[in-house]
Amino acid sequence: MLSRAFKRLVRALFGLLVSLAYLAYRVEGVNALLLIMPAKLIVPTLRRYGATIGENAQIHSPLIIHNAGDEHGKAYANLVIGDHCYMGRDVFLDLAEKITLEDYVTISMRCTLLTHTNVGERPPDLVSLPATSAPILLRRGAYLGACSTVLEGVIVGERGVVAAGALVRHSVADGAIVGGVPSRPLQAEKPLDE
Numbered sequence: 217m218l219s220r221a222f223k224r225l226v227r228a229l230f231g232l233l234v235s236l237a238y239l240a241y242r243v244e245g246v247n248a249l250l251l252i253m254p255a256k257l258i259v260p261t262l263r264r265y266g267a268t269i270g271e272n273a274q275i276h277s278p279l280i281i282h283n284a285g286d287e288h289g290k291a292y293a294n295l296v297i298g299d300h301c302y303m304g305r306d307v308f309l310d311l312a313e314k315i316t317l318e319d320y321v322t323i324s325m326r327c328t329l330l331t332h333t334n335v336g337e338r339p340p341d342l343v344s345l346p347a348t349s350a351p352i353l354l355r356r357g358a359y360l361g362a363c364s365t366v367l368e369g370v371i372v373g374e375r376g377v378v379a380a381g382a383l384v385r386h387s388v389a390d391g392a393i394v395g396g397v398p399s400r401p402l403q404a405e406k407p408l409d410e
Contacts (some may be wrong), residue, residue, distance in 0.1 A: 230257050238265070238355035243284045249279040249389040257291040266290030270299035270319065278305060283332070294331075297321075304362070308319045313368065314351040321354045324380070354388070 230253065237245030246265060250258060258275040266289065275297075284291040294311040297303075298318045304325035309315055313331035317323070332349035350369030354360070358372040361380035369387075372378060376388040379395030379402065388394050393402045 230254070234261055243286045246280050246291065247284065250281060253277050262292050266293050267292035267297065269296040269297040270298060271299070273297050273301045275303040278311060279303070280306070280308045282308065282310045285311070298356070312350050316351065317354045318356040320357045322359045324360055324364070326363045327360045328365040330365065333368065371398045394398065
Protein backbone atom coordinates (compact mmCIF):
# COMPACT_ATOMS: atom_id res chain seq x y z
CA MET A 217 0.00 0.00 0.00
CA LEU A 218 2.85 2.37 0.84
CA SER A 219 4.47 1.52 -2.49
CA ARG A 220 1.33 2.55 -4.42
CA ALA A 221 1.09 5.83 -2.51
CA PHE A 222 4.77 6.52 -3.16
CA LYS A 223 4.32 5.88 -6.91
CA ARG A 224 1.36 8.28 -7.00
CA LEU A 225 3.46 10.90 -5.24
CA VAL A 226 6.35 10.46 -7.69
CA ARG A 227 3.91 10.65 -10.62
CA ALA A 228 2.42 13.87 -9.26
CA LEU A 229 5.87 15.38 -8.64
CA PHE A 230 7.03 14.49 -12.16
CA GLY A 231 3.82 16.00 -13.57
CA LEU A 232 4.53 19.23 -11.68
CA LEU A 233 8.17 19.16 -12.78
CA VAL A 234 7.15 18.71 -16.44
CA SER A 235 4.71 21.64 -16.17
CA LEU A 236 7.36 23.87 -14.61
CA ALA A 237 9.97 22.82 -17.19
CA TYR A 238 7.54 23.64 -20.00
CA LEU A 239 6.72 27.02 -18.48
CA ALA A 240 10.39 27.89 -18.07
CA TYR A 241 11.95 26.38 -21.20
CA ARG A 242 9.01 25.35 -23.41
CA VAL A 243 9.52 22.07 -25.29
CA GLU A 244 13.27 21.99 -24.55
CA GLY A 245 12.44 21.66 -20.85
CA VAL A 246 10.20 18.67 -21.53
CA ASN A 247 12.81 17.16 -23.88
CA ALA A 248 15.38 17.35 -21.07
CA LEU A 249 13.08 15.45 -18.71
CA LEU A 250 12.48 12.72 -21.32
CA LEU A 251 16.12 11.77 -20.78
CA ILE A 252 15.49 10.68 -17.18
CA MET A 253 11.74 10.11 -16.95
CA PRO A 254 10.40 6.73 -15.76
CA ALA A 255 8.99 4.74 -18.69
CA LYS A 256 5.44 4.74 -17.31
CA LEU A 257 5.36 8.56 -17.47
CA ILE A 258 6.73 9.06 -20.99
CA VAL A 259 3.56 8.15 -22.92
CA PRO A 260 1.27 10.42 -20.87
CA THR A 261 3.79 13.27 -21.18
CA LEU A 262 4.07 12.93 -24.96
CA ARG A 263 0.27 12.78 -25.26
CA ARG A 264 -0.08 15.87 -23.07
CA TYR A 265 2.03 17.85 -25.54
CA GLY A 266 0.39 16.71 -28.76
CA ALA A 267 1.60 13.20 -29.68
CA THR A 268 -1.00 10.65 -30.75
CA ILE A 269 -0.25 7.36 -29.01
CA GLY A 270 -2.39 4.21 -29.00
CA GLU A 271 -2.95 1.65 -26.28
CA ASN A 272 -0.24 -0.41 -24.57
CA ALA A 273 2.69 1.51 -26.07
CA GLN A 274 6.00 1.19 -24.18
CA ILE A 275 8.64 3.88 -24.51
CA HIS A 276 11.85 3.82 -22.48
CA SER A 277 14.18 6.62 -21.48
CA PRO A 278 16.40 8.17 -22.40
CA LEU A 279 14.28 9.36 -25.33
CA ILE A 280 15.89 12.08 -27.44
CA ILE A 281 13.58 14.31 -29.48
CA HIS A 282 14.85 16.92 -31.93
CA ASN A 283 12.88 19.56 -33.86
CA ALA A 284 9.69 19.29 -31.86
CA GLY A 285 7.30 22.09 -32.75
CA ASP A 286 6.00 24.39 -30.09
CA GLU A 287 2.66 25.71 -31.21
CA HIS A 288 0.07 25.99 -28.45
CA GLY A 289 1.21 22.97 -26.43
CA LYS A 290 1.33 20.63 -29.46
CA ALA A 291 5.12 20.19 -29.50
CA TYR A 292 4.97 16.49 -30.39
CA ALA A 293 2.12 16.63 -32.94
CA ASN A 294 4.40 15.08 -35.60
CA LEU A 295 4.65 11.86 -33.57
CA VAL A 296 1.96 9.22 -34.18
CA ILE A 297 2.32 5.83 -32.48
CA GLY A 298 -0.16 2.97 -32.82
CA ASP A 299 -1.22 0.27 -30.38
CA HIS A 300 1.24 -2.19 -28.81
CA CYS A 301 4.38 -0.41 -30.04
CA TYR A 302 7.73 -0.68 -28.29
CA MET A 303 10.58 1.83 -28.25
CA GLY A 304 13.86 0.89 -26.54
CA ARG A 305 16.37 3.04 -24.72
CA ASP A 306 18.30 5.91 -26.28
CA VAL A 307 16.11 6.32 -29.39
CA PHE A 308 16.55 9.59 -31.36
CA LEU A 309 13.47 11.01 -33.12
CA ASP A 310 13.72 14.01 -35.51
CA LEU A 311 10.22 15.50 -35.66
CA ALA A 312 10.85 18.10 -38.39
CA GLU A 313 8.32 15.98 -40.35
CA LYS A 314 5.82 13.37 -39.21
CA ILE A 315 6.98 10.02 -37.85
CA THR A 316 4.21 7.41 -37.88
CA LEU A 317 4.39 3.98 -36.28
CA GLU A 318 1.46 1.72 -37.05
CA ASP A 319 0.43 -1.01 -34.57
CA TYR A 320 2.95 -3.55 -33.21
CA VAL A 321 6.06 -1.68 -34.38
CA THR A 322 9.31 -2.28 -32.50
CA ILE A 323 12.13 0.25 -32.45
CA SER A 324 15.12 -1.25 -30.66
CA MET A 325 17.62 0.63 -28.53
CA ARG A 326 19.73 3.41 -30.01
CA CYS A 327 17.82 3.69 -33.29
CA THR A 328 17.77 7.03 -35.11
CA LEU A 329 14.88 8.29 -37.27
CA LEU A 330 15.81 11.42 -39.28
CA THR A 331 13.12 13.29 -41.20
CA HIS A 332 15.31 16.04 -42.62
CA THR A 333 18.75 16.99 -43.86
CA ASN A 334 19.92 20.60 -43.69
CA VAL A 335 23.53 21.74 -43.56
CA GLY A 336 22.44 25.31 -42.75
CA GLU A 337 23.97 28.55 -43.97
CA ARG A 338 27.35 27.93 -45.59
CA PRO A 339 29.81 30.06 -47.56
CA PRO A 340 29.64 29.43 -51.35
CA ASP A 341 33.12 27.85 -51.43
CA LEU A 342 32.06 24.95 -49.18
CA VAL A 343 30.26 21.85 -50.35
CA SER A 344 26.59 22.16 -49.69
CA LEU A 345 23.62 19.86 -49.91
CA PRO A 346 20.08 20.92 -50.71
CA ALA A 347 17.79 20.87 -47.70
CA THR A 348 15.40 17.92 -47.81
CA SER A 349 12.63 16.68 -45.55
CA ALA A 350 9.96 14.00 -45.68
CA PRO A 351 7.93 11.92 -43.21
CA ILE A 352 8.84 8.41 -42.06
CA LEU A 353 6.29 5.59 -41.88
CA LEU A 354 6.78 2.25 -40.13
CA ARG A 355 3.92 -0.04 -41.09
CA ARG A 356 2.23 -2.65 -38.90
CA GLY A 357 4.65 -5.11 -37.33
CA ALA A 358 7.82 -3.44 -38.63
CA TYR A 359 11.01 -4.05 -36.66
CA LEU A 360 14.13 -1.85 -36.40
CA GLY A 361 17.19 -3.61 -34.99
CA ALA A 362 19.48 -1.90 -32.47
CA CYS A 363 21.47 1.12 -33.67
CA SER A 364 19.80 1.27 -37.09
CA THR A 365 19.20 4.60 -38.83
CA VAL A 366 16.18 5.43 -41.00
CA LEU A 367 16.39 8.52 -43.24
CA GLU A 368 13.71 10.90 -44.48
CA GLY A 369 10.98 9.61 -46.77
CA VAL A 370 11.47 5.93 -45.90
CA ILE A 371 8.55 3.56 -45.50
CA VAL A 372 9.27 0.24 -43.79
CA GLY A 373 6.55 -2.13 -44.97
CA GLU A 374 4.40 -4.47 -42.90
CA ARG A 375 6.55 -7.01 -41.04
CA GLY A 376 9.63 -5.40 -42.60
CA VAL A 377 12.85 -6.05 -40.68
CA VAL A 378 15.83 -3.71 -40.51
CA ALA A 379 18.95 -5.43 -39.18
CA ALA A 380 21.00 -3.96 -36.35
CA GLY A 381 23.31 -1.15 -37.44
CA ALA A 382 21.70 -0.71 -40.88
CA LEU A 383 21.41 2.64 -42.68
CA VAL A 384 18.07 2.75 -44.50
CA ARG A 385 17.91 5.29 -47.35
CA HIS A 386 15.17 3.63 -49.43
CA SER A 387 11.81 2.13 -48.52
CA VAL A 388 11.59 -1.51 -47.39
CA ALA A 389 8.97 -3.82 -48.95
CA ASP A 390 6.41 -5.72 -46.87
CA GLY A 391 8.08 -8.70 -45.17
CA ALA A 392 11.54 -7.83 -46.49
CA ILE A 393 14.72 -8.06 -44.41
CA VAL A 394 17.40 -5.43 -45.03
CA GLY A 395 20.80 -4.78 -43.50
CA GLY A 396 24.11 -3.09 -44.10
CA VAL A 397 25.40 0.41 -44.79
CA PRO A 398 23.68 1.41 -46.97
CA SER A 399 20.99 -1.20 -46.46
CA ARG A 400 20.27 -3.84 -49.06
CA PRO A 401 17.97 -6.88 -49.10
CA LEU A 402 19.26 -9.85 -47.12
CA GLN A 403 18.38 -13.42 -47.92
CA ALA A 404 17.57 -15.82 -45.15
CA GLU A 405 20.28 -18.37 -44.47
CA LYS A 406 19.58 -21.97 -45.41
CA PRO A 407 18.79 -24.27 -42.49
CA LEU A 408 21.77 -26.29 -41.18
CA ASP A 409 20.10 -29.64 -41.96
CA GLU A 410 20.20 -29.10 -45.75
